[in-house]
Amino acid sequence: MGLIEIIYVVVGAIIGAASGYALHRYISSKRIADANELAKRIVEEARKEAQAQKKEILLQGQDEIFHQKRELEHEFKERERELKARDRKMQEQGERLEEKLEKATEKEHEVLAAEKELTRRERHLADMEEQISSRIDEQERRLQEISGLTAEEAKSRLFEDIESRTRHEAAKMIRLIETESKETADRKAKEIIANAIQRYAGDYVGEQTVTAVTLPSEDMKGRIIGREGRNIRALEAATGVDLIIDDTPETVILSAYSPLRRQVAKMALERLIQDGRIHPARIEDIVRKCEQELDVQIREVGEQATFDAGVHGIHPDIVRLLGQLKYRTSFSQNVLQHSLEVAALCGMMAAELGMDIKKAKRAGLLHDIGKAVDHEVEGPHAIIGADIAKKYNESKEIIHAIAAHHEDTPPKSALAVLVQAADGLSGARPGARKELLENYVKRLEDLENIATGFEGVAKAYAIQAGREIRVMVNSDNVDDDQTYMLCKDIAGKIEKNLTYPGQIRVTVIRERRAVGFAK
Structure with a gap:
């Protein structure tokens, strides 16, 4: 490669670099302008949004201020009404207080005037009392001069005369x-x-017609009642006794007037509890067996009673009735035991009097036989007993003695009087009717002490086992009318101070004796 080519390459590279730089710069400026434009738009939108939010916040604040202002105005009006109401009440109270003050002032003036009037009257009364007192003293002096008696002597004589x-x-x-x-x-x-x-009928019936049966546990009550009450209905129907199952723990109450039915029910219930099989068929079977056993026991008790009394040849039905008396009480005294005591007393008294001892014992043993059926037959038990004795061919003397032992029929024979006396002795002796000997003796002493504590009484005797008090008075100090008053006073004091069964007869005796000598 030549130099020129290298120059061209270098120049081209420089030109490319310059154009790339210019292009990059243009693109960068473009991007910056776009970014600035975007930023301006975002800022403008943010400013608009902030303005909108500001307006909204201002509106909300204005609403809250408006609501608070309305609430404050309402509260202010309410308080203003309350204050006005209080002002009215205060004004009314003030007016009432002023009226009361005026009335109190008027009353005060009236009281002052009344006090002045009372003071004036008191002074007047004091003056009158002084005048009256002086006159009374003058009259007393004149009376003493005329009668020759002092004022105390005249008073005592006057009171004695008035009292008499x-x-x-x-x-x-x-x-x-x-x-x-x-x-x-x-x-x-x-x-x-x-x-x-x-x-007293309710209390007596509750005491005399109820028997309690103890259960081994509370669960046994449900078994006795049975499903839908069938067991308890079967037991009541078979025995004629009411079963009372209440909240009393581990106890069932048997209620019936007849002590024999209660005894049968008690025996049957105890046997069923012990056996554990409690259902209607089993109940009827047990009750039937218990009735048979009780009948045998009653006959044995009656036979034992005749043997103990030494009385023989009594009809079996009367022997059975004697056995029933074991389940009968009179004033808490067992009637069978009472009959044996009367038989023994009749025998001893008959021996002393030389009468027929066996007949006396027989009459004494049978005298209360009517009590065995007196809840089934109407009338006094003495008459009922006489009818029973007559039915079973007892002698006329025995029948009469039974009928007359409570004077339902007047006694007409010595045997009847004998039975009557023995009956009274057995019922009135100490301890016969839950009375201790100490209490008995103390009651007799109290009776005599009460009678002798009255003026004019010479002697007093408690007789008839404390059922009668006889008072002897001094005829010189007590006249006939005073005797009558003394009797009432003694009876009243006995009623007030003593506790005793039945009634006590008070007899006051005034006897005047004239003694002379023939010479």
Whole structure:
């Protein structure tokens, strides 16, 4: 290659480089201009967007300011109304206080005027009292001069005279009133008895007609009730006893008036609990067996009672009724035990009197036989017992003694009186009806002390096992009318201070004796 070619190549390279540089510069300037234009557009759009956001923010702020302004105005109006209401109340209270103040002022003036008037009256009364006191003293001096007695002596004589007259008049009036009241005594007595029955029948029935059966667990109650109550219905139907299953833990209550039915139900229920098989068919079978067993036990108890009393030849049905008395109580005293005691007492008294001992024991043992069926037959148990004895061919003396032991029939034989006395002794002896000997003796002592504490009483005796108190009075100090008053006073004090079963008869005796000597 020649020099010229090399020059051409160099020149061409230089020209190419220059043209490339110019082209690059042109392209670069073009790009810069485009970039500047883009930047201007972006800045312009950003400025517009910022202006829009600024306007929106300003509008939101104006809205918030407007809402706050409305809320503040509303709150201001509410407070303004409250303040106006308070102002009105304050004004009204002020007016009322002013009225009260005016009234209080008026009352104060009235009170002051009343005090002045009272002071004036007190002074006037004081003057009058002084005048009256001086006059009374003057009259007393004149009376003492006339009568020759002091004021205290005259008062005591006057009071004694008034007291004596008043007591005699009161005694006569009381006797007259009680004489008139005897016409209505029967009706009043029936009313009192009816009220007593109404008040105490519920408690007595609850105590005497309920038996509790203990269960091994609470789960047993559900088994006794059975599905839909069929077991409990079957047991009630078979025994005639109401089963009460309540919240009492591990206990079932059997309720029935007849103690025999309760005993059958108790035996059957205990046996079913022990056996564990409780269903209607099994219940009926167990109840039937228990009735048979109880009937055998009752006969054995009756036979044992006749053997213990030494009485033989009694009809088997009466023996069975005697056995039933084991499940009967009277004033918490077992009737069968009471009958055995009466038989023993009748035998001892008959031996002392030379009467027929066997007949006396027989009458004493059978005297309460009517109580075995008195809940099934109407009438007094003495009459019911006499009818039973007559039915089974007992002797007329035995029948009469049974009927007359509570005076439902007047006693007409020594045997009837004997049974009556033995019955009273057995029921009234200490301990027979849950009364301790110490309490019994103390009650008798209290009775006598109450009676002897009255003026004019000479002696007092508690008799009839504390059912009667006999009071002997001094005839010189107590007259007939005072005797009547004394009887009432003693009875009233006994009712107030003592607690006792039944009633206590108070008998006041005034006896005047004239003693002379023939020489």
